[in-house]
Amino acid sequence: MSPRRFLRENGLSLAFGIGFLLALCGQAVAGHADFNNALVTDGLQPIGLGAYLTSSDFAVDVTENWQSEYLQFFLYIFVTVWLLQRGSPESKELGKAGPESDEDQLVGEHAPADAPRWARAGGWRRAVYSRSLGLVMGGVFLLCWLAQSVTGTAAYNEQRLRDLQAPLSWAEYLTAADFWNRTFQNWQSELLAVASMVVLSIYLRQRGSPESKPVGAAHTATGVEG
Template sequence: MRNNALSLFFLVAFLLSLVGQSFAGVADANADQLANGGSAVSWWQYVTSSEFAVDVAENWQSEYLQFLLFIVITVWLVQRGSPESKKPGEEGRGSDAEQKVGRHTVPGSPAWAGATGLRRTLYGNSLGLLMGLIFVLSWLAQSVTGTANYNRRQLSQLQDPVSWGGYVASPDFWNRTLQNWQSELLAVLSMVVLSIYLRQRGSPESKPVGTPHEETSTEV
């Protein structure tokens, strides 16, 4: 428990917030239904609906876009003074010795770190590849469930439904998508810049309290 406390905390917090969203969402949806002369739906009907699914998917895709961009862009771009960045001059993918791959592996290194060719390439980029895959899948889930939810509203107003491509090109889709993207990118920007000048004692996301502002990395 102690060795996995951080991941367990966020897993429990995630599940509680997801359940909380479902109950708050069904209450809000039923209030809207009743106000418009419709009938209330059960919790199960709501959590299996396109309305709930699109709200969840659009948040997930923006989160994974944030992590994908941060993981990949920090390979090449730096921010002087930020603990979220490599030191200026250390941009790039690093040498085999720095990355402990090939003949530079150490006891306990993952097996594929010592492999050659495609296996090493895949493992050496596996974090970004997985984050990118989850982003794409959640974006697709958002677009499909969003199309279903949008068409449900269209039909309730006696208007024609749209195709998947028509919805993806619609203002409704991009309004929902860009609302999430801008908030996630602002959060990353805030973390990168504020961590130059502000501290949180004991946090690995912060420099030690007495570290000079201009020091970019405290790792040996």
């Protein structure tokens, strides 16, 4: 495969991957400066960028954002199996709520020759593969949320020690306002973004985007992508 063809066929993932790395680098630089400003204000010595990148403060900021993003996709993948939205391209057609038939899903005896092997198989393999996207998204969410709780405990205790307060255990931190404030401020923004996309896509269009209905499609057209 030529480099030009590779770039053309993988442009979406490459663009978002590069954007992610640039944003992460930007967060590291800005977060390092902000963290050192806080240290200087407390009368402490600033730290280098390498030390900041391995600190709990940087880790908790990253993982708390990751867990909310994966929660968004995990919920959206599973909820859209059963819940519908009239007029939205983000919804299935109104008569297709549920996991659908084997024929609709091209599994088992209805699987084409180029279908994934586990889609043609039966039993637990098909059951797992049929839910693999949601399971992986949910698993990554839980791992990121666990990482947030662990790194958040360390970061929170560092600040408590600077304030001459006793540190909290991991279990105590899970009930602390800091943990749930970090969690809910991300969850509410993700859920709002998804709800906005579902509703706005009923009435607004983006020509050529698969996330939009065709420009001339009726507002009531459901499950139709441009």
